[in-house]
Amino acid sequence: MRRRWLVILLTAALVLGQGILPVGTVSTDHLGLVEAAATSQPTVTSADSYGVASQQGPYWKTDSTIQDRTTKPYPSFVRYSEIGAILRDIDKRSPRVKVEVIGQSALGHDLYLVIVSDPSVHGRYGRYQALRNTMLRDPAKAQEMIKQGADFKVPIFINGSIHGNEEPGTDAALRLIETLAFDNSDEVREILDNTILLFNVNANPDGRIVNARGNGNGFDLNRDLITLSQPETRALVAQIVQWKPMIFLDLHGFVDPLLIEPCTPPHNPNYEYDLFIKWALDMATAMGDRIKDRVGLDYQIPYRDQEAGWDDYLPILTPMYAMYHGSIAVTVETKERSETGVEAHYQSVMAAALFAARHKMEMFHDQIEQFKRGVLGDKPEQYPYAYVLPAGPDQAHPNVVADVVEALLVHGIEVHEAKQPFTAGGTTYPAGSYVVLMNQPLRGLANTLLWEGEDISYDIPAMYDISAWQLPELWGFKRVAIEEPFSAQLVQVQKVKRPQGSVQNANAAYYVIPNDNNNAIRAVNALLERGAEVWMAQGSLPGFGQGAFVVRADGQRQAVKDLAKDLGLTITGTNSVGGSLKPLRRLRVAALGQGYALGRGYVDFTLRELGFDVTPVTVSDVASGRLADFDVFVNQVNSSNSAFQQAIRDFVAQGGAYIGIGADSAALNQRLGLLPVVYNAGKRDDNGVVRVVNNTEHPVMANYPANDYSFVYYPAWFTSTGDGVEVISRLQAENFFMAGHWRDRKDAAGSAVVVGGTYGNGRVVLFGTDPLFRAHTRGLFRSVANALFYAAQD
Numbered sequence: 001m002r003r004r005w006l007v008i009l010l011t012a013a014l015v016l017g018q019g020i021l022p023v024g025t026v027s028t029d030h031l032g033l034v035e036a037a038a039t040s041q042p043t044v045t046s047a048d049s050y051g052v053a054s055q056q057g058p059y060w061k062t063d064s065t066i067q068d069r070t071t072k073p074y075p076s077f078v079r080y081s082e083i084g085a086i087l088r089d090i091d092k093r094s095p096r097v098k099v100e101v102i103g104q105s106a107l108g109h110d111l112y113l114v115i116v117s118d119p120s121v122h123g124r125y126g127r128y129q130a131l132r133n134t135m136l137r138d139p140a141k142a143q144e145m146i147k148q149g150a151d152f153k154v155p156i157f158i159n160g161s162i163h164g165n166e167e168p169g170t171d172a173a174l175r176l177i178e179t180l181a182f183d184n185s186d187e188v189r190e191i192l193d194n195t196i197l198l199f200n201v202n203a204n205p206d207g208r209i210v211n212a213r214g215n216g217n218g219f220d221l222n223r224d225l226i227t228l229s230q231p232e233t234r235a236l237v238a239q240i241v242q243w244k245p246m247i248f249l250d251l252h253g254f255v256d257p258l259l260i261e262p263c264t265p266p267h268n269p270n271y272e273y274d275l276f277i278k279w280a281l282d283m284a285t286a287m288g289d290r291i292k293d294r295v296g297l298d299y300q301i302p303y304r305d306q307e308a309g310w311d312d313y314l315p316i317l318t319p320m321y322a323m324y325h326g327s328i329a330v331t332v333e334t335k336e337r338s339e340t341g342v343e344a345h346y347q348s349v350m351a352a353a354l355f356a357a358r359h360k361m362e363m364f365h366d367q368i369e370q371f372k373r374g375v376l377g378d379k380p381e382q383y384p385y386a387y388v389l390p391a392g393p394d395q396a397h398p399n400v401v402a403d404v405v406e407a408l409l410v411h412g413i414e415v416h417e418a419k420q421p422f423t424a425g426g427t428t429y430p431a432g433s434y435v436v437l438m439n440q441p442l443r444g445l446a447n448t449l450l451w452e453g454e455d456i457s458y459d460i461p462a463m464y465d466i467s468a469w470q471l472p473e474l475w476g477f478k479r480v481a482i483e484e485p486f487s488a489q490l491v492q493v494q495k496v497k498r499p500q501g502s503v504q505n506a507n508a509a510y511y512v513i514p515n516d517n518n519n520a521i522r523a524v525n526a527l528l529e530r531g532a533e534v535w536m537a538q539g540s541l542p543g544f545g546q547g548a549f550v551v552r553a554d555g556q557r558q559a560v561k562d563l564a565k566d567l568g569l570t571i572t573g574t575n576s577v578g579g580s581l582k583p584l585r586r587l588r589v590a591a592l593g594q595g596y597a598l599g600r601g602y603v604d605f606t607l608r609e610l611g612f613d614v615t616p617v618t619v620s621d622v623a624s625g626r627l628a629d630f631d632v633f634v635n636q637v638n639s640s641n642s643a644f645q646q647a648i649r650d651f652v653a654q655g656g657a658y659i660g661i662g663a664d665s666a667a668l669n670q671r672l673g674l675l676p677v678v679y680n681a682g683k684r685d686d687n688g689v690v691r692v693v694n695n696t697e698h699p700v701m702a703n704y705p706a707n708d709y710s711f712v713y714y715p716a717w718f719t720s721t722g723d724g725v726e727v728i729s730r731l732q733a734e735n736f737f738m739a740g741h742w743r744d745r746k747d748a749a750g751s752a753v754v755v756g757g758t759y760g761n762g763r764v765v766l767f768g769t770d771p772l773f774r775a776h777t778r779g780l781f782r783s784v785a786n787a788l789f790y791a792a793q794d
Contacts, residue, residue, distance in 0.1 A: 066109070068209050074338050076171055080109065080208045083201060086174060087112055094181035095119040096192065102200075103235030107216035109205035111235050114173075116180045117196040121153060136441045139372035143365055154360045157198045157245035157327075158349055159236070159318060162222050162252075164207015164214070168334050169251030172345030173199045187354060194357035198243055200236060218593075218600030218616075219774070222250075225321045226449070226469060228410065229605070229775040240322065241412060246367055247283070247356050248322040248329035251345050255300075255333035258291060258344055260284040261319060262303040262330060263312035266460050269382065270444040270451075271312075271323055272370045277303070279328045279363055283355045287332070290351035295344050297335055311464050313456070315448050324445035325412070326367035370444075377439035384438060384481040387450045388424060391432035396477040396779075397517035398499035399568045403778070404477055405434055405496045408449070414440045415493045422488035425480070435490055450479055453689060453739025460741070466713065468688040468740035469776065473709035476779025499568035503561050508553060508573025511560050515547040516703045518610060518778065519567035521785040524549050525611030526563060528586040532556045535581035536789050538699055542578075547702020547786060549584075550577050582699075583794050589614045590630040592622065592637055593661075603636055603661065606772045610785055619644050627651040631792050634784075638664040638671075645672055653760030657791035659784065660766040663716035669766055674759040676722025679768065680747065687713040688740015690769070691732040692753065698728045699790040700756065700765060700783055709738065710753065711777045716768035717751035728765070729754035754783075756791075763791035 066081040078086065091099040098115045105111060131152055135142040146152070158176070161169035177199055180188060191197070202208055206216035214220050215232055224233040240248075262280040267273045281303060288299035302310035312320045319329035332348045334341040356363065373379070389401060408415050416435045421428055436446055453468045472479045503511065513520050515536075527534055533552040541548040551560060553573065564571045589612050593603030604614045617626055623643035627633055633651060635658070649672055652658045660669055663681040670679065692710045694701040710729070721727060733750035753768040765787040771780035 066209060069211060073167060074342070076175070076339060076342060077167060078171055078174055080202060080205050083112060083170075083174070084110065087114060087177070087201070090114075090177060090181050097177065097181045098122075102239060103231055105205045105215060105232050106219075106230060107206045109209070111203070111205065111232060112199075112201045113239060114177050114199040114201055115196065116177060116192075116199070117153065118192045121196060124151075127151070135368050136371055139368045139375055139441070142368050143372070146361060146365055146368070152364070153194055153196050154246040154356055154364055155196045155198055155243045156247040156353055156356055157200070157240065157243065157249070157322075159200045159203055159248070159250045161208060162203040162232075162250065162318065163220070164204040164210070164212050166213075166251075166253040167208065167337060168253055168341040168345050170202045170208065171342045172251060172349065173201050175342065175346055176349055177201075187350065190357050191350075191353045194360050195353055197353065198239065198245065200239065203236060204232060216600070217605045219602060219605070222318060223316050223465070223774055225318060226316050226411075227774060227776040228407075229602075236318075237410070240325065241410075244325055245322070245327050246360070246363055247352055248319055248327040249349055249352055250318045250329070250331045251334070251349075252331055253334045253341060254336055256335050257298040257300050258288075258335045259300050259302065259310075259333040260287050260330060260348065261310075261312070261332075262301065264302045264306050264308050264310045266311055266313050266456055268313050268315070268320075268448060269454075270448040272373060272444065275326075275366045275370055276323055276328060278366065279359070280330060283328060283352055284330060286355045287348045287351040291344050291347050294347050295340060297340070297344055308460050309462060309464065311460070313463065313467060314465055314469065315445070316466070316469060324442065324448070326370045328363065371441035374441045374443040375439060377443075383443060383447055384483050385485050386424070386438055386482045387436040387446075388429055388480045388482055389434040389436075390478060390480065391418075391430045391434075394478060399517045399519050400475060400477050400779070401434070402496050402498050402568070404471060404475060405493060407471070408436065408446070409493065409496070411442070411445060411449070413442050413446045413449070416490035417493050418488050419491055420489045422486065424482045424486035424488070425484065427480070434493070435488065437490075451481075455688075455737055455739055457737075457741050457743045457745075462685055463687075463741045465685075466687045466740070468711075468738070470689055470739060473689050473738065474711055474777045474779055501564035501567060501569045501571070503564050503571045503573065505573030506557065506561065509575045510573065510577055511551040511553055511556075512541065512544050512572050512574055512577070513549040513551065513569060514544045514703070515549060515782070515786070516545065517569075518781050518785075519569055520549065521782060522611040523563045523567055523569060523571075524584070525586075527551055527556060527559065528584060529611075529613075530556065530559055532559070534584045535577075536584055536699065537702075538580040538582050539697070540579075544572070545703045546696060547699055550581060582789070584789055585631075585792075585794075587612060587632055587788060587792050588630045589632045589634060589788065590617045590622075590627060591615070591634045592617050592619070593634070594636055601636075602775050603634060603772055606775045606781060607634065607784070607788075609775070610781060612785075612788065622647050627656060630656070632657040632659060632788050634659045634661065634788070635665050635668070636661045638668040640671075648672055649674070649759075652762035652764060655761040655793050657762055657788065657793070658759075658764045659787050659791060660764070661772065661784075662770055663714045663768065666716040666718075666766060666768055669764075674764045675725055675755060675757045675766060677718045677725055677752075677755055677766070678720040679716050679718050680751075681717075682712070682715045682742055682745065682748075684714045686715055686740075686742040686745070687711075688742050689738040690715075690753075691736045691738055692729050692769075693732055694729045695727060698726060698756070700728050700754065700786045702782075702786050704783065707732075710769040710771065710780060711773050712740075712742070712753075712768070713770045713773055715742070715748070715753070717748045717753050718755050718766075718768065719747075719751060721752060721755060725755050725757040727752040727754075728756050729769075756787075762793075765791055 322329035591604035593601035
């Protein structure tokens with residue numbers, strides 16, 4: 001169902017670009033965000049720069065190596081392995097069509113972008129590019145150009161089947177491409193005379209092949225458009241950045257009666273919602289009426305027909321994200337998996353394209369108006385003047401700050417760097433601080449990523465999905481909102497300078513790696529894989545903070561030097577190390593998480609990205625004794641399977657480490673009796689950013705601040721802790737809830753949310769929070785890595 005996606009930006013609602021691959025070349029960090037962004041403006045980057053190898057290859061050939069579905073859910077269903085040949089045939093026969101491979105899926109399957117336009121458009125990209133640049137840099141001038149009759153066509157983006165088991169979207173896209181490629185009806189001519197259509201034909205090949213919602217990494221791709229952890233969403237984002245469509249249609253299933261957005265409240269206050277709803281409701285009505293007339297299906301529009309429950313508050317869903325770029329963006333949920341379902345999608349896109357063709361002047365004017373409002377800085381009471389990411393010792397590790405700035409650039413947000421110290425809001429900030437001015441075209445998106453969010457618990461009975469995603473709190477960096485104008489010598493950032501790693505005192509007997517960013521965990525795992533001797537400090541190591549890692553230099557000098565350079569780490573040599581040190585070893589980790597495809601999910605994915613040796617397992621695997629092959633079991637699920645339960649007890653009693661995450665794991669602990677704790681849990685849709693107090697002396701919270709933030713989704717808290725249980729983190733006693741939707745939370749105040757202890761010969765750590773949530777909570781990843789190192793046997 002619905003589960004949308006989002007997109008990214010760079011330009012505006014018209015056709016642009018020299019060709020269809022985005023410009024710019026950058027590399028990726030270990031979780032897939034760009035390492036260096038942009039070329040001329042803060043442009044963004046090609047699919048390659050997100051770790052997607054945009055291989056052109058013989059995409060027109062049928063790939064006989066794919067183990068595709070053997071049965072068809074309806075006669076016109078096209079197997080993924082057949083799509084390339086079909087598109088190549090159309091490409092050869094129609095001058096209206098261009099086909100590109102824009103990247104590969106998690107499992108290496110090609111992602112096809114098809115552009116359909118009047119053939120005369122192909123030679124006009126330069127003119128469109130100039131108008132696009134004007135739209136962002138001088139939107140008032142762009143509006144005047146449109147008023148004076150500038151020649152332009154508006155792009156419409158159709159996103160097919162981002163959920164692999166919602167098949168009709170892709171089949172409708174293929175049918176639409178064929179119609180637009182060859183038909184000369186009045187409707188088709190009207191569409192091609194006024195628009196350019198872009199089809200992300202099959203947004204999730206992995207899921208289509210195996211009939212699964214998620215991709216090959218087990219991710220719901222329609223939740224990844226802010227995080228961009230997956231290659232499919234990075235490829236999509238790169239195209240949205242390039243084209244900035246005026247209309248965005250996300251084809252899903254299945255809802256009865258058929259559903260077409262716009263949505264119910266609450267509407268995120270960072271939208272220019274008046275400009276959106278002015279067109280979205282009429283367009284949805286036109287789409288629904290055509291479906292009813294030509295297909296015979298009734299339809300619903302949540303904005304018109306419901307009070308709550310289908311909201312557009314969060315930016316992680318595709319249409320909602322596109323709204324920040326001026327798109328009139330909607331999800332279409334077809335009624336059923338059938339020929340009728342395909343036909344409904346087909347007619348919905350035709351109706352939207354005709355609507356755009358007939359209203360393009362006014363709609364394009366209003367898309368530019370959104371950027372104009374940002375540039376002029378209206379609504380000063382809603383937005384700060386700027387956000388400052390201060391340089392200096394109080395800021396997060398330089399790797400974290402670089403990741404943040406890169407992410408902002410990828411999303412098309414303008415970022416500046418201070419070349420001299422400056423004073424703002426009564427505080428002086430050093431040179432090298434980053435500044436995000438809010439008088440910019442994408443101020444709404446900038447604000448939704450950097451603000452503190454809202455507690456909307458009592459504004460609406462329930463939310464569709466998460467209601468908080470704040471980067472500063474969840475990625476772990478400091479930002480300051482500045483309300484009043486200030487003067488500073490600023491230079492716009494075009495490419496982020498990654499931290500230059502180094503090894504100091506390189507000839508020493510030992511090296512110390514501070515435990516202060518995710519790359520430190522990656523470095524340690526890489527060294528352990530090489531067979532290096534590594535220890536973790538069980539307290540503070542003077543000069544290096546809590547939980548620092550110590551490496552014996554013998555045989556590892558070049559490896560340490562390379563890792564420091566590649567990962568932006570400052571590693572220091574020393575000839576003597578004091579204090580309590582725990583020897584580490586390469587851990588074999590079993591993970592059982594919330595996956596959507598192929599038995600994988602965000603738990604094993606994120607741990608693998610940190611360099612751990614992770615194997616996804618099932619309840620049946622555990623019940624059959626497979627935990628004997630592992631050192632640590634990370635678990636997110638509850639099960640009544642008695643063999644599963646006994647296998648975990650035996651594993652931990654014999655010295656295995658158990659890391660439980662979330663309320664389901666807390667419930668399982670109640671059954672297993674691993675730790676003598678009593679827990680309580682919220683509702684499954686309770687979520688948000690919470691304020692916590694960490695036990696900074698405990699290895700799990702090494703180098704985390706005492707007063708910090710965490711994230712909950714279906715939260716658990718521990719109301720009673722028995723003998724031998726250590727409280728590692730607890731919710732603040734007062735005002736612990738920062739942003740999100742969690743109503744009945746009063747009793748959780750001050751309660752433990754992370755606890756640890758022993759069972760038999762093994763150690764146990766239980767998180768009532770979700771520190772790996774959808775690979776988004778990057779600032780919390782280290783706490784889980786620390787828990788693995790702490791709980792595993794020496």
